[in-house]
Amino acid sequence: MNDRVLVVDDDPGIRDTISQLIEELGYGCDCASDGIEALSCLNTSSYLCVFTDIMMPKMTGLELIKRIKAKDISLPIIVITGYASLEIAIDAMKCGASDFLSKPFKVSQIQLLLGKMRREKLLLEENRKYSDAIQLYRLIDNLKGQLEDKNNEITSLQTISEKIISLKGIRDLVAAIVDVSKQLLEDVDVEFYPLNRKTQTLIDTKRGHHRIISTDLMEGRIMRLSGHLTTGERTFQTIFPLMIEGQVFGTLDIHSDTVLGEEKEGKILYLLNRSAERMENVALYEGLYENMLSTLKSMAKILDARDPHTSQHSTRVTNFSLAIADVLELPQDEKDVLYIAASLHDIGKVGIPDSILLKPDKLTDEEFTTIKRHPDIGADILKQLPPMARETEIIRFHHEHYDGKGYPLGIGGREIPLLSRIITLADSYDAMTSDRPYRKGLAINKAIEEIRRCTGTQFDPELATLFINKIIGP
Numbered sequence: 001m002n003d004r005v006l007v008v009d010d011d012p013g014i015r016d017t018i019s020q021l022i023e024e025l026g027y028g029c030d031c032a033s034d035g036i037e038a039l040s041c042l043n044t045s046s047y048l049c050v051f052t053d054i055m056m057p058k059m060t061g062l063e064l065i066k067r068i069k070a071k072d073i074s075l076p077i078i079v080i081t082g083y084a085s086l087e088i089a090i091d092a093m094k095c096g097a098s099d100f101l102s103k104p105f106k107v108s109q110i111q112l113l114l115g116k117m118r119r120e121k122l123l124l125e126e127n128r129k130y131s132d133a134i135q136l137y138r139l140i141d142n143l144k145g146q147l148e149d150k151n152n153e154i155t156s157l158q159t160i161s162e163k164i165i166s167l168k169g170i171r172d173l174v175a176a177i178v179d180v181s182k183q184l185l186e187d188v189d190v191e192f193y194p195l196n197r198k199t200q201t202l203i204d205t206k207r208g209h210h211r212i213i214s215t216d217l218m219e220g221r222i223m224r225l226s227g228h229l230t231t232g233e234r235t236f237q238t239i240f241p242l243m244i245e246g247q248v249f250g251t252l253d254i255h256s257d258t259v260l261g262e263e264k265e266g267k268i269l270y271l272l273n274r275s276a277e278r279m280e281n282v283a284l285y286e287g288l289y290e291n292m293l294s295t296l297k298s299m300a301k302i303l304d305a306r307d308p309h310t311s312q313h314s315t316r317v318t319n320f321s322l323a324i325a326d327v328l329e330l331p332q333d334e335k336d337v338l339y340i341a342a343s344l345h346d347i348g349k350v351g352i353p354d355s356i357l358l359k360p361d362k363l364t365d366e367e368f369t370t371i372k373r374h375p376d377i378g379a380d381i382l383k384q385l386p387p388m389a390r391e392t393e394i395i396r397f398h399h400e401h402y403d404g405k406g407y408p409l410g411i412g413g414r415e416i417p418l419l420s421r422i423i424t425l426a427d428s429y430d431a432m433t434s435d436r437p438y439r440k441g442l443a444i445n446k447a448i449e450e451i452r453r454c455t456g457t458q459f460d461p462e463l464a465t466l467f468i469n470k471i472i473g474p
């Protein structure tokens with residue numbers, strides 16, 4: 001059966017246009033004219049996603065988003081918006097909306113959004129299926145039952161869960177699996193070998209060699225081996241595959257003096273299953289993060305489009321900033337941060353009214369004070385995304401001056417992050433050379449003169465010299 005989409009808008013014209021485009025793409029579509037009607041549709045049918053307007057009678061779109069999210073956090077909601085209501089789009093995203101659809105509505109834009117939603121839905125379903133397949137929940141219940149009598153062990157599952165949930169990167173997670181296994185089993189040797197998918201070999205980083213993986217492990221089964229040490233004592237090896245999304249990610253090898261037994265194996269399985277869930281969540285989260293990022297980038301583009309005189313400004317600032325980073329030979333991860341921060345440096349202008357942002361005449365002092373809030377507004381928007389902590393600070397300081405006379409904080413010199421100093425230079429140069437309603441853009445040689453004049457006051461002297469000599473001049 002085709003995926004269905006729910007469109008909520010009080011304007012019948014908009015409802016018809018969007019639902020027609022959705023149906024043309026082969027999806028089913030229901031329409032509701034307000035939040036109450038939408039909630040009753042959601043009670044009777046299931047949907048791939050919901051498109052909703054914000055300004056509606058009876059219930060606002062924001063209220064509707066909150067109500068939907070309270071019922072089903074995983075149902076994606078797309079906000080229908082004109083460019084003039086970007087501030088509302090941001091509020092909607094804070095309430096849990098995943099994306100927005102802006103006017104004029106194009107079939108390609110809707111296709112892209114629905115494709116993305118469908119991929120996310122499949123990913124979520126895959127995860128659920130996988131969890132069922134390994135009967136994770138039954139295992140947890142079993143384990144809980146077994147542990148109830150044993151006071152000293154009663155908290156161990158909780159410890160595992162807490163430890164696993166608090167970890168972020170995959171490498172942290174692998175180290176924790178080894179640690180927790182040792183704590184759980186005592187008197188065992190534990191090692192984790194990641195699988196190289198290309199060569200289908202397990203990588204032994206300590207000894208620097210690769211081992212072929214057995215079919216049993218590849219198919220998700222535990223391997224149990226036994227042998228004798230040179231001293232004649234018996235030794236046992238139990239190898240658990242760590243499966244992520246149905247594929248082997250690596251193996252956990254446990255050497256012990258006695259057979260592990262069902263109970264101990266159960267604990268290790270529980271640990272590996274929780275870790276696998278966490279790893280899948282990390283992957284899913286990264287996917288959602290990418291989505292959020294692309295939404296922010298399209299907002300930056302729309303922002304540029306709001307003012308015809310500054311269109312393409314963000315793109316040019318990004319290109320100049322990356323050119324400076326190239327000359328400075330900054331490492332790739334710094335360039336990645338710079339790319340995002342430069343692309344979104346003026347995102348805070350969504351919080352500045354058109355009457356000020358698009359004013360053709362010179363700004364009054366009061367208006368200028370309002371404009372000066374945009375670095376903080378931008379940083380506050382990005383603060384919602386924890387992995388963007390660095391970009392957040394760089395954006396906050398992109399109007400600071402080297403002599404400490406900039407805004408918002410008035411910090412100076414090297415106290416201003418290097419990447420912010422780079423963006424300041426690129427941003428100012430582009431502003432100088434672009435046409436404005438009240439003046440023509442400066443010629444390159446005049447802009448160079450201006451940069452020289454402001455070197456040491458507004459700009460970092462080293463960066464300014466490098467920019468003039470290696471990028472735009474002489």
Ligand SMILES: [Fe+2]
Pocket residue numbers: 345346374398399427
């Ligand atoms: Fe700015």
